[in-house]
Amino acid sequence: MEPGNDTQISEFLLLGFSEGTEPQPLIFGFFLSMYMITVFGNLLIILAVGSDSHLHTPMYFFLANLSFADICFTSTTIPKMPWNIWTQSQVITYAGCITQMYFFTLFAVLDIFLLSVMAYDRFVAICHPLHYTVIMNPQLCGMLVLVSWIMSILNSLLQSLMMLRLSFCTHFQIPRFFCELNEMVQLACSDTFLNKVVMYFAAVLLGCGAFVGILYSYSKIVSCIHGISSAQGKYKAFSTCASHLSVVSLFYCTILGVYLSSAATQSSHSNAVASVMYTVVTPMLNPFIYSLRNRDIKRALKRMVLGLEKCP
Template identity: 60%
Template sequence: MSWEGLVRPLYDKQHTCHLRYVEPKNVTRISEFFLLGLSEDTELQPLLFGLFLVMYLITLLGNLLITLAIISDPHLHTPMYFFLSNLSLTDMGFISTTVPKMLVNIQTQSKSITYASCLVQVSFFYLFGCLDSLILTVMAYDRFVAICHPLHYTIIMNPRLCGLLVLVAFFISLLDSQLHISMVSQLTFCTDVEIPHFFCDPPQLFNLACSDTSTNIILVYCIGAIFAGVPATGIFYSYTRIISSILKASSSSGRYKAFSTCASHLLVVCLFYGTGIGVYLSSVVSSSARRGSVASVMYTVVTPMLNPFIYSLRNRDIKKALQKFLRLHRVSKVGVYKNR
């Protein structure tokens, strides 16, 4: 491949000379990337395929059951469970953005992903990731109103406001997604690019691009500070007020009941943001991109899988709704067989 007008800074042992940078011309746009995955060891591929297939199916089944149980039980048609059903749908979309492609590549022993598919993956990854964060923020606000303003809860958290909050969260996530996709689409790659990850991660793409990415990196940090920092701040503020209100409760039973309504959500928040921050810190401390990809499994795969268990195991209403839904489903199947 020929390069015209590309001059990189050269550093001689005797002296340093600063040369101007000229944008490359006539660079052929690449048609595909290569995802190296979590490991290149061929003996580990069947184990990875089975492990991630099981985790993926558990995530889909668990979140789908919670969603169907909430829809089928009229007693769960409340703001808290409305947001929980949306969180479950978002988790299913989030994990479906990355894992199926990895499973297909392992099964077909192929590492390629087309340029267009990579852009689509980046778009949906940030759409569902940001939506996950915003719905957790909305759920924190719901708990704040329920505990700090219980007498006005039904007035404030009316169905119209709940729907509006989810809709606004979706459009903000869509904006975040489009900002990232526009930055990635402007990158120039010089040759076949091997991504040391199991999905198209923009920071990895920035490192592999041969065009100037300093502006893109600054924008990524700014966008991350806004779209992740603001929701995290909102959650922190809500729980500061919630804890303060709980401590002022006169009875220990009242404090326990108030805390129990927030425990599952608080655990999910800690898991989501804790694993995300852990991945960021591991990438800063360690220069190994492969270790970063292994760490990212925590918030892209493990967290969506654990959310249904956290909410179902600690929530009696969800348990009863799930039992009722499964019982009705079993009865309906028996009725169909008898009619035959």
């Protein structure tokens, strides 16, 4: 195929861990077990928030949405890897790759937006506690989540439509276990300048913009906590945002580590291992971080378990 030809190849190969020395059955069990833990853990958070009236607050409303986004995020990438091992095939169709890339981008950006919204919620709760219920009213909470969804969908749709204009020649091996936007752009043999402009502009506007918002919220939170006189008051104020701060740190540090490692090495195996951190490990750990450090979630889970035990 010559560059500029509009003919598209029909399939790609997901290299994933094929270049490594790890036994494939071990990778199969690893991915399948981590996926089940991720879905089960985040589903428990959603059920706990939905079933306990004590958790019908803005913070837990955003947490339930984050858990739902994490389930969808992992479901777009992880199941394909065990399936490829089971069928002994690395093939993914062109349409399947574009679809996977669309939903992966959508839920990755949605995660970023929800984390920034949760940071704003903690800012209002700590810096304006007397006006918290007035500011974080149900209408505003619903609007923040709706806007997050709309922005994520529009960005993902734009990136996918931009991808459809590209042509691919003979380089159809993707050095990850899923179809990722940046990798797809690099594989194209047609002019990718416009794609890269849109991709980097969206990354700066959405990703960096949300991160700046999180940093601003926490700078105000730290300032407010510093103004509290008692040590107990400082600890209580900080404990309300400790879980969210842990999740934000984990999410952004793993993404930064992935792309720094990708820039430092061209090994597809190393890149695949690095990408596991934010696509698999981070969504799996989020429920543990929130449940282990949050007494309200623990109580809600206990009530839910006791309620199930009482059912005939």
